[in-house]
Amino acid sequence: MVEQSRWIAKTxxxxxxxxxxxxxxxxxxxxxxxxxxxxxxxxxxxxPAARILDAGCGPGRVGGALFGFGHDVVGxxxxxxxxxxxxxxxxxxxxxxxxxxxxxxxxxxxDEGFDVIFGAGNVMTFLAPSTxxxxxxRLGDHLLPTGRLAxxxxxxxxxxxxxxxxxxxxxxxxxxxxxxxxxxxxxxDESEFLVSVLRRPSK
Numbered sequence: 001m002v003e004q005s006r007w008i009a010k011t012x013x014x015x016x017x018x019x020x021x022x023x024x025x026x027x028x029x030x031x032x033x034x035x036x037x038x039x040x041x042x043x044x045x046x047x048p049a050a051r052i053l054d055a056g057c058g059p060g061r062v063g064g065a066l067f068g069f070g071h072d073v074v075g076x077x078x079x080x081x082x083x084x085x086x087x088x089x090x091x092x093x094x095x096x097x098x099x100x101x102x103x104x105x106x107x108x109x110x111d112e113g114f115d116v117i118f119g120a121g122n123v124m125t126f127l128a129p130s131t132x133x134x135x136x137x138r139l140g141d142h143l144l145p146t147g148r149l150a151x152x153x154x155x156x157x158x159x160x161x162x163x164x165x166x167x168x169x170x171x172x173x174x175x176x177x178x179x180x181x182x183x184x185x186x187x188x189d190e191s192e193f194l195v196s197v198l199r200r201p202s203k
Contacts, residue, residue, distance in 0.1 A: 006125070011079065018079050021058070021082070025059055035061050040182075041182045041183070045197070046116045047115055049072065050071045050115035051072045052073050052074070052114060053076070053105075054075035054118060055076060055103075055117055056120075057095065059082045060090035060095065061090070062120050062121075063093050063095075064089065064093065068092075074093060074095075074096065076098045077097065080097045083095045102138075113142055115146075116148055117139050119139075119150075124151055124153045125158065136171045145203075146199075147199070148198065150197050152193065153194060154192060155192045155193065156192075173198045173199065174200070175196055178194065179196075181195065
């Protein structure tokens, strides 16, 4: 057993939290807000009809958009309420309940690697700290040799960017690109958000 994620701890403290989160984004979509910024970024990384893993997919807003762009999408999230909402609101991708710290998609009959894996919505900061490196390693293991991993999260969430880069190096992943937003603004020491694109080392 791995340490319980911060997201699950939050849902145990507030049993309505997951439903609140689902309805928050349903309301944003109904109001016509642009919720596809991360999806456009990931789409730009991916070849046509790519295999994409939405790691920490939540209620499926990004993975659903990528499916609409013509990609083969699998989404994984530890919260069954969020997966239920993804299945209801975004049919098409395969949505799986699972902890990223124990990610093993072969058990679900998925034995091919992915062209792109991404984690949006501060997924990395909702992990239990003791599982961060394990999650990074498992995501790297699910990449194709030429695949890329895109992760984004904000500052001030008890995961300093410097610690993240140390964890990336510790699991033998390589940083290809750092940005301050999903819409390609440059990253610097004052940035309040980090988008990083990682890959497995070249052989």
